[in-house]
Amino acid sequence: MKGFSIKTEIQEYDTFEQFADDAEIGENDLVLCGEHTFNKYIAPLNTGVQTLFREKYGKGEPTDGMVDEILNELRDKTYNRIIAVGGGTVIDIAKVVAVAENDDTVDDLYDKVGSLSKVHPLIIVPTTCGTGSEVTNISVINRVSKGVKMGLADPAMLADSAVMITNMLDSLPYKIFATSSIDAMVHSVESFLSPNGCSISRIFSTEALKTILKCWKKSVETKGEDAWKTYAADFLKASNWAGLGFGYAGCAAVHACAYPLGSVYHIPHGQSNQLMFKDVMKMYKKIKPTGRINDLETIIAESLSVTPENALEELYSLMDKVLESAPLEEFGVKKSDLPIFAKDVIKTQQRLLKNNYVELSEEQILEIYKSAY
Ligand SMILES: [Fe+2]
Numbered sequence: 459m460k461g462f463s464i465k466t467e468i469q470e471y472d473t474f475e476q477f478a479d480d481a482e483i484g485e486n487d488l489v490l491c492g493e494h495t496f497n498k499y500i501a502p503l504n505t506g507v508q509t510l511f512r513e514k515y516g517k518g519e520p521t522d523g524m525v526d527e528i529l530n531e532l533r534d535k536t537y538n539r540i541i542a543v544g545g546g547t548v549i550d551i552a553k554v555v556a557v558a559e560n561d562d563t564v565d566d567l568y569d570k571v572g573s574l575s576k577v578h579p580l581i582i583v584p585t586t587c588g589t590g591s592e593v594t595n596i597s598v599i600n601r602v603s604k605g606v607k608m609g610l611a612d613p614a615m616l617a618d619s620a621v622m623i624t625n626m627l628d629s630l631p632y633k634i635f636a637t638s639s640i641d642a643m644v645h646s647v648e649s650f651l652s653p654n655g656c657s658i659s660r661i662f663s664t665e666a667l668k669t670i671l672k673c674w675k676k677s678v679e680t681k682g683e684d685a686w687k688t689y690a691a692d693f694l695k696a697s698n699w700a701g702l703g704f705g706y707a708g709c710a711a712v713h714a715c716a717y718p719l720g721s722v723y724h725i726p727h728g729q730s731n732q733l734m735f736k737d738v739m740k741m742y743k744k745i746k747p748t749g750r751i752n753d754l755e756t757i758i759a760e761s762l763s764v765t766p767e768n769a770l771e772e773l774y775s776l777m778d779k780v781l782e783s784a785p786l787e788e789f790g791v792k793k794s795d796l797p798i799f800a801k802d803v804i805k806t807q808q809r810l811l812k813n814n815y816v817e818l819s820e821e822q823i824l825e826i827y828k829s830a831y
Pocket of ligand 1: 589641645727
């Protein structure tokens with residue numbers, strides 16, 4: 459049985475400058491980020507770091523083509539540490555680059571999974587409050603060449619340091635806050651319910667969920683797109699704790715069912731989770747109404763000051779106020795896709811499905827898609 463451990467050193471700073479001074483970042487470091495982030499936080503420090511700007515390689519979440527192009531570009535560069543400053547895409551790319559030998563492609567890395575080793579020390583500075591990816595060993599790449607979005611997970615992909623700096627969230631647009639905090643909420647719920655969790659991982663999942671729900675509630679009551687910023691430090695911590703929870707216990711059916719929506723229809727990761735969340739939970743309740751899901755309802759009830767019987771419905775309604783949900787049909791999803799998605803999920807997402815609260819058949823997954831449609 460595996461034990462719970464945190465291998466990534468987690469540091470907290472007030473400003474990027476303080477971190478840059480302490481870490482003595484300089485010309486031997488490669489900073490992977492968006493150009494806007496570089497200009498705002500890093501360029502004024504004149505550190506002389508080498509840079510790689512993600513937007514040069516394409517928009518949206520990472521694809522195998524995008525990462526292969528980056529690996530190609532880096533072949534001629536000499537650098538030691540990789541410092542990833544960004545959201546899920548930047549972090550996922552950096553984790554892959556950190557374990558790639560000079561001639562590796564993305565396909566090679568998937569073939570070598572389980573025996574990868576760290577080539578460059580990796581420091582991650584998240585600029586969203588969602589993925590928790592700074593403390594997990596997983597990168598999710600849309601393998602366009604294989605028509606599937608799937609995780610690449612190896613212990614070597616864990617960051618050496620995760621650096622948490624609240625003011626990195628300053629310029630986060632509302633929609634990215636909303637989708638990333640929904641992602642973190644789903645991480646906390648899926649890892650809490652996972653049969654592969656342990657008492658310690660559930661402490662992180664529970665605290666993450668409580669913090670997100672309380673801060674969502676206060677933000678929604680305050681109204682205004684910037685209301686969440688009062689609680690930015692809490693959202694950032696909660697996304698990190700949820701990462702520690704799911705880094706051990708795993709995510710499950712919500713993420714598994716959401717992946718085809720991301721790979722085929724390019725719905726952002728957190729939003730695609732939102733679209734599947736309610737119907738996966740309803741299926742869980744239908745199949746196994748008593749069990750750990752009742753502990754989850756109690757946590758939600760206490761956080762939102764409602765009764766356990768209404769807890770999940772109140773959560774769906776609160777999430778809808780954070781970001782309005784809609785049926786899959788409104789995102790252009792074709793009805794004829796649903797059986798294909800259900801089959802693909804069973805075929806390609808067993809890494810996640812093994813963490814389900816209850817086992818789900820292909821027919822039940824299809825039923826979930828139909829309910830969300
Ligand atoms: Fe996620």
